[in-house]
Structure formats: C-alpha cells, structure tokens
Amino acid sequence: MICLAGSISVALAVRLPAGDEFNALDWQLRNAPGKWLYLGGRLVHGRLSQDEENARLGRYIVLTARIGQLERDEASQPEIDRLRDERDRLENDVEAVLEGRLTTLLEEQGLESSLPLFPEARFVFPPVDVELDDTPNVLVVSPRDRIELTEQRSLRADLGPNGASEIESKIEAGGTRSALVDGLAGVALYPSVVAPRGSYQALAETTAHEWVHQHLSFKPLGVRYFSSLELRTLNETVADIVGQELGAQLVERYPLAEPYASELAALTRDASPVDVGAALRQLRKDVDVLLAQGQIDRAEALMEQRRQELANQGAYFRRINQAFFAFRNLYANDPASTDPIGRKLSTLREREGSTGAFLRAAAKLTSAAALDKLLGTTAAGGRERR
Numbered sequence: 001m002i003c004l005a006g007s008i009s010v011a012l013a014v015r016l017p018a019g020d021e022f023n024a025l026d027w028q029l030r031n032a033p034g035k036w037l038y039l040g041g042r043l044v045h046g047r048l049s050q051d052e053e054n055a056r057l058g059r060y061i062v063l064t065a066r067i068g069q070l071e072r073d074e075a076s077q078p079e080i081d082r083l084r085d086e087r088d089r090l091e092n093d094v095e096a097v098l099e100g101r102l103t104t105l106l107e108e109q110g111l112e113s114s115l116p117l118f119p120e121a122r123f124v125f126p127p128v129d130v131e132l133d134d135t136p137n138v139l140v141v142s143p144r145d146r147i148e149l150t151e152q153r154s155l156r157a158d159l160g161p162n163g164a165s166e167i168e169s170k171i172e173a174g175g176t177r178s179a180l181v182d183g184l185a186g187v188a189l190y191p192s193v194v195a196p197r198g199s200y201q202a203l204a205e206t207t208a209h210e211w212v213h214q215h216l217s218f219k220p221l222g223v224r225y226f227s228s229l230e231l232r233t234l235n236e237t238v239a240d241i242v243g244q245e246l247g248a249q250l251v252e253r254y255p256l257a258e259p260y261a262s263e264l265a266a267l268t269r270d271a272s273p274v275d276v277g278a279a280l281r282q283l284r285k286d287v288d289v290l291l292a293q294g295q296i297d298r299a300e301a302l303m304e305q306r307r308q309e310l311a312n313q314g315a316y317f318r319r320i321n322q323a324f325f326a327f328r329n330l331y332a333n334d335p336a337s338t339d340p341i342g343r344k345l346s347t348l349r350e351r352e353g354s355t356g357a358f359l360r361a362a363a364k365l366t367s368a369a370a371l372d373k374l375l376g377t378t379a380a381g382g383r384e385r386r
Helices: 025-031 034-045 050-071 077-108 162-171 200-216 228-252 260-267 276-292 294-313 321-330 340-352 355-362 368-381
Strands: 113-117 117-122 130-132 137-144 153-157 175-183 192-194
Touching: 025 368, 034 077, 050 077, 050 200, 050 260, 077 117, 077 130, 077 200, 113 137, 130 200, 130 276, 137 321, 162 175, 175 321, 192 200, 200 228, 228 340, 228 368, 276 321, 276 368, 294 321, 340 355
Parallel strands: 130 192
Antiparallel strands: 113 117, 137 153, 137 175
8 A cells, every 4th residue: 555644755856847746735725624514514414324324435435446447448538527426426425434433443442542631531633534535646766776765756646647757757867767656545634635446445444544644643653754764664564554454444344335345346356366465576576686786677677577467467557667666665564565674563563462552552663773672672571561
C-alpha cells in the first residue's frame, strides 16, 4: 500500500512547473468543512440504519470496481461518467460509515486519548475523518547505479500518463537518475484523502493506515517523521502493519452484504493469479546483484522485461525501475523492500500481543536504534506493562 503521511516535498535539481505540484493547503481548506456539513444534514434527516449503511458501502465498492474495469477496457466515457455520478452521490454516506466503524475498532483496541484534567473522558483522537477523492501523485527519484530514495515531491492528481512521462524524462535527462511518477492510495492530510477502491479490504486498510499517521503526528515517532529516511521508514511501516490489521478486523466485523459481495466477486473473478509480492521480491534481489556488478543497463532491461511479464498476467505497473523500488523501501514490510526494519517491527508486533499495544509501543520510538533497544529489553526482561 503506497500512502504518505502528508504532502512531502524535497527540493529537486530540475525545476517543475508550479502548476504540477499538489497544493495540500488548498485541498484541506476545500475539504475540511465537509464532515461537519454532512453531520448537520444527518441531524435533520436522521441516521442511516445498518442495512442502509451496508447497501451504500456495498454499492460504492461495486461501482468503483466496475468503473475501473471499464477504464481498463477503454469503454464508453458517457457510461463511466454515469457510474461516477452515482458513486459521487454515495460518497458522503460511505465516508461516514467507514469513519464510524473504524472508530469502534480503535476504541476496542484502547487507542483512545483523554484530557489532562478529565481522565475519564476517553475519545479517539484525532477523530477519524476521511475524504474519498482522487489522490495526489508522487514523484520519486533514485540514482541509476543503486536503489536509494534521494528526492521526492507531491504532484497534482490529474497529471495523466503523458504528464507523468514528461516529468520523468526531465529528471532522467542527465543519464544518472531514475524517476517515477506514481499514484498514491492515500495521504494523511486532515481529513485524510483516500482513493476510491474496488476492494473492500484495500479501502478499509488505507482508511486505517492514514488515521495511524494522523495519530502518530502527536507522538514521538510521528513528530520526527521528516527528520530522516530511517524515521519515515519506521513511520510508514508501523502504519502499514496497523492499517492492515485494522482493515482486516473491519472487513471481518462488517462483511460486505449481498448482493454486493457476489457482484464484486464476479467483477474480480479474472484477477491475476500471479503472486505479485513474490515476483517483486525476487526481481529486487536480481536487480541488486546486477547493480552491484555495475550492470545498470542489464538491470533496467530485466525490470522492464518482468514488468511486461506481470502485465501479461494481469498485474500492471506503468514503470518498474530503481525509483520504483526505492519508494517501496519506505514500507519495510513490503515484499519489494530489503530494509530490516520490517522484520524488527514484525517481531515487536508479535511480542506486544495486540494491534493497540503494538501501536502504543511503536509510537514512542525515536530511531531504529531505539527499536533495537526495545527489542533487546523485551527479549531479556519480558514485555513492559502499560
């Protein structure tokens, strides 16, 4: 899952047109009042019943899957627009459903806060607030001779393939850098922006992932997010682990209702049977070997060959290059990452025993060294009581 804990910009050696960058402040000013306006409307019209919640959520996800299928097949644009209009009418209700259900799970995991003078008043902070919308793109840059995230910039959502290719070409013109413009599943602004998904699991995971980033921004780990690549990797990997667990819990607690579950299964029946994670993991190993030998052209040819093979099996990536792997290394539990932080955080998760306990422990981390020390302490002296 490729998400970000906010709009990250790192200065690039090549200047980009100002209009290509994502304006986070403008987006937040336009979207922040939406939740409160919606809640005001619900006070007038009454709350949705659980059956109504299930129907709106199910229809939204089926519509998103259908829209994605039509876009891949380059179908009639009027039909796509019609389905988009129907989905837009469901958006506010679906956002509220996801927010309410995730809040319930967070409360059960003990992930609540209180005010200093009112310790008995417990509440989820920050409140879960999500906006289903087109997400920004991200530009990432790596050297060609190794896989290393060196530069990054948030870009507007509507660049399109041609705009993305043009930016990549500018960055790569000197022959020493690899660039990738990639879409994001979500960004932890406030409200968080989450891309519509035709997968209930993916939608739930991304919603939870972005809330974790917002929660961590008030904790030692999140406050230091921008301090180093190491801390960003810690932050993103913690959010991935917790987001995946909470997403799975949400889907299990509130399964997709019929007929939507069957409709979605029919739409995704021909999904790729290939193990994409295993394929990317092996490719990363092969590429690392070639780059270590100085065989840059062979490494790039291999990445393109494997990209085409995956596309033929139904798993499409616009580009796979050094920047592709450098960005995924931020998510140390991703199959395409080689960062040992992923394994260490998985060990911590196993030792803490629950999603909530793991997040409370991880939130206190200030470095990879602190993680090593915590694992050493728990290994020698048992789990700390909280």
